[in-house]
Amino acid sequence: MKQLRLDLGARSYDILIAPGLLKNAGALIKEAVSPSQVVVITHPTIRKLYGAALESSLKTAGFQAQWIEIPEGESSKSLEQAGAIFDSLFKMNCDRKSLLVALGGGVIGDITGFVAATWLRGVPFVQIPTTLLSQVDSSVGGKTAVNHPQGKNLIGAFYQPRRVIVDLDTLKTLPENEFKAGLAEVVKYGVIEDADFFEFLENNAEKILKQDPACLERIVETSCAVKALVVEKDETESSYRMILNYGHTIGHAVEALTHYTDYLHGEAVALGMVYAARLSNKLGKCSDEVPKRIEGLLDRLGLPVKLPKLDADAMIESMGHDKKAVANKIRFILVQKLGAVEITSDVPFDVLKSVLTD
Ligand SMILES: NC(=O)c1ccc[n+]([C@@H]2O[C@H](COP(=O)([O-])OP(=O)(O)OC[C@H]3O[C@@H](n4cnc5c(N)ncnc54)[C@H](O)[C@@H]3O)[C@@H](O)[C@H]2O)c1
Ligand SMILES: [Zn+2]
16 A cells, blocks of 8 residues: 655644555554444445445444445536535534545545535544545645536635545446546646656556556555645645646636537547647747657647637637636646646737637
8 A cells, every 4th residue: 555644733633545445444444443433435436336345344343334425427516415414414413523535536525625624613524535636635734615607616615634544446447438437647746846747648658558556556655745735735726736737728728618528528628738738838948849749748648639619719708717827818837848847827829819729
């Protein structure tokens, strides 16, 4: 088992990574928290797949878990759904020592974290992420949120889990397109922070796609380590944490203009990373090799690398509305070389437009 520590003083926690961890989850939870009761929040499909294993391990650790099921999909990340969960917690007499367990992907993790941050002004929660995206990204770092009709993740809190338990075996049942979408964020960590890791991904792309166990462990561990390093330096995203948004400025515009239906988030981020690298190159920040290698790797991992036919002006306008744009200046993460990026709000409009229309 790989064990990483995210060091945030009193809010520090461990990230545990291995195949088969679900059957020890009860004991691993007990090491970190002493709850009065345990409530698992999940989707019905995930409960069917993994509910029995988690329930029996909780039982072995002395917990009789209660369950809250919410429908699948991004539309569940709403205040209404959070309200329904609060109703259930009230009926279950959840006190401040009750533990919430998020069993599922980023949707489950984000709403469970948000509910944990706000119920009784904060109850402990543990993440058991079951998608690659949630294992390498959303379960680590303490961003929790629900969506507002006017925008994604507008209502939320920074609130750290007590532990993150990553059972790599859960990826076996994940649809292939969801797995590949998670790989986009994995590639991102190589680009922003770790050139050797990027090279490892290039050398092992086919094994990774086959979910070779040793490769999986390495990519999840390294991704979590990079994310932890960034979050430790800037927990609440005052500046440095923004490097995690590499590929997301253009990616978010693609998602918005295609009404969140044509691309999974990771697929849009793959496109965003390719075009942000080309932009970096055009602005003289990096060599020609950088965008080529990023595009080549993403392509081999089965991710999209060519923008669909979208109006460039509409894309740029959409980027200006991103909640992370400061005073209508669009913020970009540009690549200097593999493993090193910079944050800038000074991208000339004409250069951006030419990259998007190339
Ligand atoms: N908090 C953060 O830092 C952060 C970072 C990135 C993304 N996010 C959020 O994460 C969400 C996306 O998360 P996601 O990509 O995990 O999507 P998701 O949670 O919607 O899961 C994708 C689909 O896979 C299914 N699934 C999950 N695990 C499975 C498994 N092991 N086997 C079979 N099916 C499984 C789910 O039921 C769902 O249908 C978005 O809401 C996004 O805003 C948050
Ligand atoms: Zn992302």
